[in-house]
Amino acid sequence: MGRMKKLLDQSLRPLVIYAFTVLLISIPVYFLIIDLIWENELDKHHYAIREKLEKRLTRLSLPDTAVDNMIAVLDKVQPGFSFNETATPRPDSLYTIIRFDSFMNDREQFRCLTTDIRVNHKLYRMLIETNMEEVDETILAIGGVTVFFIMLLLAGFIYLNRKTALRIWQPFYDTLAGVRTFRLETGRAVPLPVSDVTEFADLNASLDTLMQGSLASYRQQKEFTENASHELQTPLAIVKSRLDMLLQSQSLDAGQMRIVEQVYQAINRVSRINKNLLLLARIEHAQFEEKEPIALGETLAGVAEQFADRFENNALHYTENIEPFAIEANPVLTEILLTNLLVNAVRYTPEGGQVQVHLGGGVLTIANTGTGALQAKNLFRRFAQASDAHAGSGLGLAITREICDRYGWQIGYDFGQGMHRFSVRF
Amino acid sequence: MKILIIEDEPGLAESIGAYLTAQDYLCEYAGTWAQAREKVELYRYDCILLDLMLPGGDGMDILETLKKQGQQDGVIIISAKGDYETKITGLHAGADDYLAKPFHLPELAARIYSVIRRRSFANHNHVVQNELKVDLLSKTITVHGEVVVLTKKELDLLLFFIGNKNRVIAKSALAEHLSGDIADMFDNHDFVYAHVKNLKKKLSEAGYGNYLKTIYGTGYKWEG
Numbered sequence: 001m002g003r004m005k006k007l008l009d010q011s012l013r014p015l016v017i018y019a020f021t022v023l024l025i026s027i028p029v030y031f032l033i034i035d036l037i038w039e040n041e042l043d044k045h046h047y048a049i050r051e052k053l054e055k056r057l058t059r060l061s062l063p064d065t066a067v068d069n070m071i072a073v074l075d076k077v078q079p080g081f082s083f084n085e086t087a088t089p090r091p092d093s094l095y096t097i098i099r100f101d102s103f104m105n106d107r108e109q110f111r112c113l114t115t116d117i118r119v120n121h122k123l124y125r126m127l128i129e130t131n132m133e134e135v136d137e138t139i140l141a142i143g144g145v146t147v148f149f150i151m152l153l154l155a156g157f158i159y160l161n162r163k164t165a166l167r168i169w170q171p172f173y174d175t176l177a178g179v180r181t182f183r184l185e186t187g188r189a190v191p192l193p194v195s196d197v198t199e200f201a202d203l204n205a206s207l208d209t210l211m212q213g214s215l216a217s218y219r220q221q222k223e224f225t226e227n228a229s230h231e232l233q234t235p236l237a238i239v240k241s242r243l244d245m246l247l248q249s250q251s252l253d254a255g256q257m258r259i260v261e262q263v264y265q266a267i268n269r270v271s272r273i274n275k276n277l278l279l280l281a282r283i284e285h286a287q288f289e290e291k292e293p294i295a296l297g298e299t300l301a302g303v304a305e306q307f308a309d310r311f312e313n314n315a316l317h318y319t320e321n322i323e324p325f326a327i328e329a330n331p332v333l334t335e336i337l338l339t340n341l342l343v344n345a346v347r348y349t350p351e352g353g354q355v356q357v358h359l360g361g362g363v364l365t366i367a368n369t370g371t372g373a374l375q376a377k378n379l380f381r382r383f384a385q386a387s388d389a390h391a392g393s394g395l396g397l398a399i400t401r402e403i404c405d406r407y408g409w410q411i412g413y414d415f416g417q418g419m420h421r422f423s424v425r426f
Numbered sequence: 427m428k429i430l431i432i433e434d435e436p437g438l439a440e441s442i443g444a445y446l447t448a449q450d451y452l453c454e455y456a457g458t459w460a461q462a463r464e465k466v467e468l469y470r471y472d473c474i475l476l477d478l479m480l481p482g483g484d485g486m487d488i489l490e491t492l493k494k495q496g497q498q499d500g501v502i503i504i505s506a507k508g509d510y511e512t513k514i515t516g517l518h519a520g521a522d523d524y525l526a527k528p529f530h531l532p533e534l535a536a537r538i539y540s541v542i543r544r545r546s547f548a549n550h551n552h553v554v555q556n557e558l559k560v561d562l563l564s565k566t567i568t569v570h571g572e573v574v575v576l577t578k579k580e581l582d583l584l585l586f587f588i589g590n591k592n593r594v595i596a597k598s599a600l601a602e603h604l605s606g607d608i609a610d611m612f613d614n615h616d617f618v619y620a621h622v623k624n625l626k627k628k629l630s631e632a633g634y635g636n637y638l639k640t641i642y643g644t645g646y647k648w649e650g
Contacts, residue, residue: 233506234435237528241441244531247594247645248448257642264598265613271528272610275508282509306608309579313617332510343611396611 008165015157023150030142031135038132039111043094046113046128053126054117067119079103086125089116098134109134171195175204182211184218185284185405226281229274236271243267276395279336280382283402288330296334296426297324297359303338304357310346311355320357327426329407337403340396341366341422348420356419365423373415380411400424427542428452430471432462432488433504434480438527442475445531446538448593459483466492466499472545473500473538476521478507486519493520500541504529530599532590539589553588555650557634560588569632579604580625587638587648594645622646 057067075083093114101108110129117126133141174193182190189211192204246252246260282288300322311318327334345355345368353369380401383394404411410425429451433439436457443453454471456462459482466474466488474492478485489501501523503516508526516524522541525534543553543562553560559568565581567574576584586603587595600622601615609615626638637649 230506233508233527234438237506238435238437238441240528241438241445241531244596244599245441245444247596248445254642257644261596261644264596267528268598268610269613275610278508287509287511306605309605309617309621310608310612313614313620339608339611343608347612 007169008161011165012157012161015161016154019153019157020150023146023153027139027143027146030146031139034138034142035135039096042111042130042132043113046111046130047115049128050113050115050117050126054119057117057119062120064120064122067122071119071124080129080131082127084125086116086123089123090125092116096132101131104131107134171197171200172203175200175207179207179211184214187215187219189215222281222284225277226285229278229281232270232274236267236274239267240264240271273395276399280395280399280402283333283399283406288333291328291330294327294329294331294334295324296327296364297322299331299334300338300357300359300364303335304342306339307342307346314346314349315352316346316349316355317353318355318357321360322357323360325359325362325426327407333403333406337400337424338364340400341424344396344422345420354419362426363423364426365421367419367421369418370415370420371418374413374420376413379413427472428454428469429538430454430456430462430465430469430474430499432456432465432475432480432485433477434458435477441531442534445535445593449535449591451538457481459485459488462488463491466497470497471499472542473502475534475538476501476503478503478505478512478516486516489516489519489521498545500538500545502534502537502541504534530596530602532586532593532595532599533603535593536586536589536603540585555588555591556637558629560584569629569634572632574628574632576625576628579621580628583621583625587646588650591648591650594641594647596645600646 057070062070071083074081093112095112095114096109097112098107098109100106109132111132112127112129114125114127117124171193178190178192189208192208195201195204243260243264247257252260301320304318304320307318310316341364342355342357345366348370349355349368350371354367355369356365356367358365358367380397382398401411403409404424407426412423412425414421414423427450429446431439431442431446431453433442433455434457439455439457443455446453454465454469456465459480462476462480462485463483476485476489485503485505489503492499492501501521503513503521503524504527505512505516505524506527513524513526522544523537525537551561551563553562557569560566561568567576567581567584582604583600586600597615597618598609600618601612602609604618604621622638622640629638630636639647639649641647
């Protein structure tokens, strides 16, 4: 998946592109229209001047020499006019030129009309030119103004989009935030915000149905586990008691005794798994709610003492370094947590190995000798053996993690210098 | 000694009964709530084994009735409900002990022995086994009048054996008894061997006969 795009930016993009295109097209259109109006207006103006001049000069009824003089004066003095005597009439000519103007001392654009006027039967060729804005400057001015408005428009779009779209989509974001906090383990659906928008209301209703469905199947699964484990207890008790009775039989020989011993072991393992399954179900069922202050150091030392026989029997070197530390938790769960971690250490340490317990600075570390790192991702999963060695119920560490999760403690594992290290940060 | 076994599972009740009968207990049975109720109202027992989930009612009612009437019968709850709340509720209601299913029969026998012993404390504060005498009050052991110093675990073991006289006890039953909750987390129970060996040694050094037998290396038997 590439870079994620925000929904709001998605809707803004085509709008911006469209506005940009329209405004860019508008630049030449504006120019053409303005140019056309200019030229049309100037041409009308030029013809008006021509008509007035011809009429006024004719009405004066001056002698030819006076007319010549006057025209010579106009030619010299009146800006934008020039006259030449001509013999034959020619058609009018309208055009635009750009040339250097000595008076303005710059390049200028002019609209020109070349026409004939007749005064006292004498024909003059007259040129009228009016300075107008140059093409490039017009385009530049229009372009500048357009770009300014594009910017204004874009800024407005972005601002309004953020403001209105954010408001429109707010229920969606609220729903998203709500769904994000949903956890099956809590056993509760997250209340989603009420919306009067059909789509959002539909979305929330569907999500709610989905959550309720998940919760129901999760509950069923948990209940199933608990009931199944419960139902197993009684037959297990019968098998165990029958074995105890079988042992009393006088006729058992050594081989049969060994078989009975093996059956005991298998039965014990089944009871262990069953007990842990029940325990997990109970922890998930949010039992063990009550909390009390616990002197963790003392509890730890007490639990560790129960293992003295095991350390001795397996020739394990046990060292502890425990500082007093107080936590607030359920005493039963705390004891189970410590026991499981120690059981784990004892079970997987080879004979003659080390088991080191350290509690300090709110961190408990239980380290034991091992040969290679375990698969961290399987370590805390149910029935997922992280090494070839086995003997556990496959649930011990899953239970420790469940307990840690409940209290927000962080459980971690690493391997180094030939030691497995499990740590719990309280 | 009279025991009432209130247990709806016939297979289990039968095993318990057979084991205890061989221990010279007199066993009676109740398989339903109504039967149990009738028995505890009519007769007195030294110890009542009470299952909580019974056809027809909750075993806890029977315990409460007994206590309300001020009866002195010892009560051990045997339940498949292994949770701590039930255990605490049961002990609060006046049960002497609580044993979660599945359990070893020798463990049950040791608990019964302990309950009965405590109940009849006043006139029965020591146990005599051959040359051995155990003073339950001061927890001192004497053989031929000489004091034998035992560790807590060895004493525990000795009382367990005495409570299961002439019975073959599996190593795992001893392990469970000695290390409680953590016992069933391990498959290897060799540490039991070390404790038994030490106990045996101390007793024989004091002149106690070889009454503690090892059965094919996997079980133990205290002959008395």
